[in-house]
Amino acid sequence: xxxxxxxxxxxxxxxxxxxxxxxxxxxxxxxxxxxxxxxxxxxxxxxxxxxxxxxxxxxxxxxxxxxxxxxxxxxxxxxxxxxxxxxxxxxxxxxxxxxxxxxxxxxxxxxxxxxxxxxxxxxxxxxxxxxxxxxxxxxxxxxxxxxxxxxxxxxxxxxxxxxxxxxxxxxxxxxxxxxxxxxxxxxxxxxxxxxxxxxxxxxxxxxxxxxxxxxxxxxxxxxxxxxxxxxxxxxxxxxxxxxxxxxxxxxxxxxxxxxxxxxxxxxxxxxxxxxxxxxxxxxxxxxxxxxxxxxxxxxxxxxxxxxxxxxxxxxxxxxxxxxxxxxxxxxxxxxxxxxxxxxxxxxxxxxxxxxxxxxxxxxxxxxxxxxx
Amino acid sequence: xxxxxxxxxxxxxxxxxxxxxxxxxxxxxxxxxxxxxxxxxxxxxxxxxxxxxxxxxxxxxxxxxxxxxxxxxxxxxxxxxxxxxxxxxxxxxxxxxxxxxxxxxxxxxxxxxxxxxxxxxxxxxxxxxxxxxxxxxxxxxxxxxxxxxxxxxxxxxxxxxxxxxxxxxxxxxxxxxxxxxxxxxxxxxxxxxxxxxxxxxxxxxxxxxxxxxxxxxxxxxxxxxxxxxxxxxxxxxxxxxxxxxxxxxxxxxxxxxxxxxxxxxxxxxxxxxxxxxxxxxxxxxxxxxxxxxxxxxxxxxxxxxxxxxxxxxxxxxxxxxxxxxxxxxxxxxxxxxxxxxxxxxxxxxxxxxxxxx
Numbered sequence: 001x002x003x004x005x006x007x008x009x010x011x012x013x014x015x016x017x018x019x020x021x022x023x024x025x026x027x028x029x030x031x032x033x034x035x036x037x038x039x040x041x042x043x044x045x046x047x048x049x050x051x052x053x054x055x056x057x058x059x060x061x062x063x064x065x066x067x068x069x070x071x072x073x074x075x076x077x078x079x080x081x082x083x084x085x086x087x088x089x090x091x092x093x094x095x096x097x098x099x100x101x102x103x104x105x106x107x108x109x110x111x112x113x114x115x116x117x118x119x120x121x122x123x124x125x126x127x128x129x130x131x132x133x134x135x136x137x138x139x140x141x142x143x144x145x146x147x148x149x150x151x152x153x154x155x156x157x158x159x160x161x162x163x164x165x166x167x168x169x170x171x172x173x174x175x176x177x178x179x180x181x182x183x184x185x186x187x188x189x190x191x192x193x194x195x196x197x198x199x200x201x202x203x204x205x206x207x208x209x210x211x212x213x214x215x216x217x218x219x220x221x222x223x224x225x226x227x228x229x230x231x232x233x234x235x236x237x238x239x240x241x242x243x244x245x246x247x248x249x250x251x252x253x254x255x256x257x258x259x260x261x262x263x264x265x266x267x268x269x270x271x272x273x274x275x276x277x278x279x280x281x282x283x284x285x286x287x288x289x290x291x292x293x294x295x296x297x298x299x300x301x302x303x304x305x306x307x308x309x310x311x312x313x314x315x316x317x318x319x320x321x322x323x324x325x326x327x328x329x330x331x332x333x334x335x336x337x338x339x340x341x342x343x344x345x346x347x348x349x350x351x352x353x354x355x356x357x358x359x360x361x362x363x364x365x366x367x368x369x370x371x372x
Numbered sequence: 373x374x375x376x377x378x379x380x381x382x383x384x385x386x387x388x389x390x391x392x393x394x395x396x397x398x399x400x401x402x403x404x405x406x407x408x409x410x411x412x413x414x415x416x417x418x419x420x421x422x423x424x425x426x427x428x429x430x431x432x433x434x435x436x437x438x439x440x441x442x443x444x445x446x447x448x449x450x451x452x453x454x455x456x457x458x459x460x461x462x463x464x465x466x467x468x469x470x471x472x473x474x475x476x477x478x479x480x481x482x483x484x485x486x487x488x489x490x491x492x493x494x495x496x497x498x499x500x501x502x503x504x505x506x507x508x509x510x511x512x513x514x515x516x517x518x519x520x521x522x523x524x525x526x527x528x529x530x531x532x533x534x535x536x537x538x539x540x541x542x543x544x545x546x547x548x549x550x551x552x553x554x555x556x557x558x559x560x561x562x563x564x565x566x567x568x569x570x571x572x573x574x575x576x577x578x579x580x581x582x583x584x585x586x587x588x589x590x591x592x593x594x595x596x597x598x599x600x601x602x603x604x605x606x607x608x609x610x611x612x613x614x615x616x617x618x619x620x621x622x623x624x625x626x627x628x629x630x631x632x633x634x635x636x637x638x639x640x641x642x643x644x645x646x647x648x649x650x651x652x653x654x655x656x657x658x659x660x661x662x663x664x665x666x667x668x669x670x671x672x673x674x675x676x677x678x679x680x681x682x683x684x685x686x687x688x689x690x691x692x693x694x695x696x697x698x699x700x701x702x703x704x705x706x707x708x709x710x711x712x713x714x715x716x717x718x719x720x721x722x723x724x725x726x727x728x729x
Contacts, residue, residue, distance in 0.1 A: 229598075229634070229637075230634045230636070230637075231633075231634050237630075237634050237635060237636055238627040238628065238630070238635050238636075238659050239628065239630035239635065239659065240628040240629075240630055240631075240659060240661075240662040240663065241628065241659055241660065241662075241673070242628075242630075242659055243627075243659045260605040260606075260610070261605065261606060261607040261608070263604055263605065263606035263607065265598050265603075265604070265606070268500075268502065268506050268510075268570065268571045269511070269514075269570075269599075269600070269601055270569075270597075270598040270599050270600065270601060270602065270603070271597075271598030271599065274598075275598070276596070276597040276598040276603075276604035276640075277597075277604050277605055277606075278596070278597050278604055278637070278640040278643065278644065279596060279597065279598060279604075279634065279637055279640075282634060282636045282637065285636055286636070300605055300606065300607055300608055300609055300610050301607075301608070302607070303606075303607035303608075304607070318607070318608070319608070320608070
């Protein structure tokens, strides 16, 4: 990247008390070099559900929270399908899932579908265990959600064309089938990775050579917020005489986002559950090159939940300065929108922002940016 | 040692009968030959000290003394891994690296980190407020290793000063290196200044684990954050285990180095350690080489003799060149490291990433 520095007065000036030097290219992204849409659109919200036959032969209903941008004309709408984390499952029937992220992509003109992965009852879980050959004695502790999220997404993504043909009036005929992205947070990032082609070991019969696959061919790009560490949730990396890993088939563009505060480890000796920030970066390291980006927030002012919620009030409530909370949210939104516009919309301005790594100067080096 | 180097010399050309000689001027087959090559003799030496809680602790070590009649010995202390610990000071403890350094003229000490008895566990578990079920599973060697190493360093000072000692005035106390494998790397890095987290308590620094004496460290198969009591940054907490590891460290690991952890996780210590032009990483990008191969187990994969020979030559070369560079400031060793000659040893059989900061 060529750095032709020019003095631009930005919000960073106010933040750090001295003028920030931004590359000249940032003039296209005034005032602060962050990527944003010039206008935001209004959108209509609705909720519906779809039902499909799961692997156990049961009818499985999945909640879809749909935001349709108020875009006039005949232009087809690009789509973002969001998959929330496990801790949000219980709120499927109530509050909106991944509200801030879903609002953000809808306001940017993306038909936004946020998936409520409904938790199974005991009978449904037992049926799933039988179908995927989980022994009875292990079924009680088996994470059925890991299977269901991936399976739900696969069903939805395989049926985008059908929804476009026979969906509700606001959707019917409006979907740009070439411009579908999948985004997920935490356990939802696991599912999004499955859609992208990541192999996982979720059943006794799965092996490194023949892992569980939930790949969906339709999506053109993927966003992984707080990705998994290998060794957790069925993801695996190399090992002795084992030259396979989960991410070898991720051949489409992907943006991975995590940060120094994204630590969920619990346990006396370390990570009995959860993952460290550094372990979360391995998923990016192992993805094949070409259209892959990693956003790593260096300050420890954003915890795991913030990456999914973007909830500034909650962040401030955790004794982080408001300006830091707001900045972190802006950085995250900017990167995700630039990635979507770049990889789906082929927006040259977005591609420029991504390729130049302008999040680095825009964040005053608070974000480490890698691309390959 | 001489036998080992002779083996490389014979195996490596045969390994690549059609290949042109690798271009490493001054280093045959790109293998590093140490400043000294010598025979050595070994014996068990016990070390006793009062532990952190005032209990007398005795461990056994195996000490290899190079057959060099004059001058002072530089020292390498090798810390073995294994959560269960070991009890007897015998030659087999981390034998491969121990033979390597002793054969290169380094007084080499290989301790057996004895696990605590149930009675000895009690004060430790009380200190950590560990509930009984956790106390029973607590890997006490993880706590004791750094203290044991510090006790060995203190013993070296005593032996160097004790007129009746066979090592009287023979130890170069300014040239002590500590190396370790697996959990032994965690102990090694603790001596270098790494902090550990046991439950809610963080331990580290000169009051506990850190010792100012060693001038350099080697971490073979180091642990990732989240393992072996090594910790990462977290929300509103910028601390991590490696933040204060200021002295030189050589990290050695690779794609086959799993063993209940993630191979790429074992790179984290290098990534997180502050770089002062004194941190080095050798990454063997091949799954043929196991966790044990990076420590004390010879590489003996059926049908992979060529790979194993190249691995062993490269593994030995990065360790020996690092030792000679930081202990003796030997120009040839420094050149070998700076030019990354070890990466040329496999000559297409596999890749070695050599990086520094």
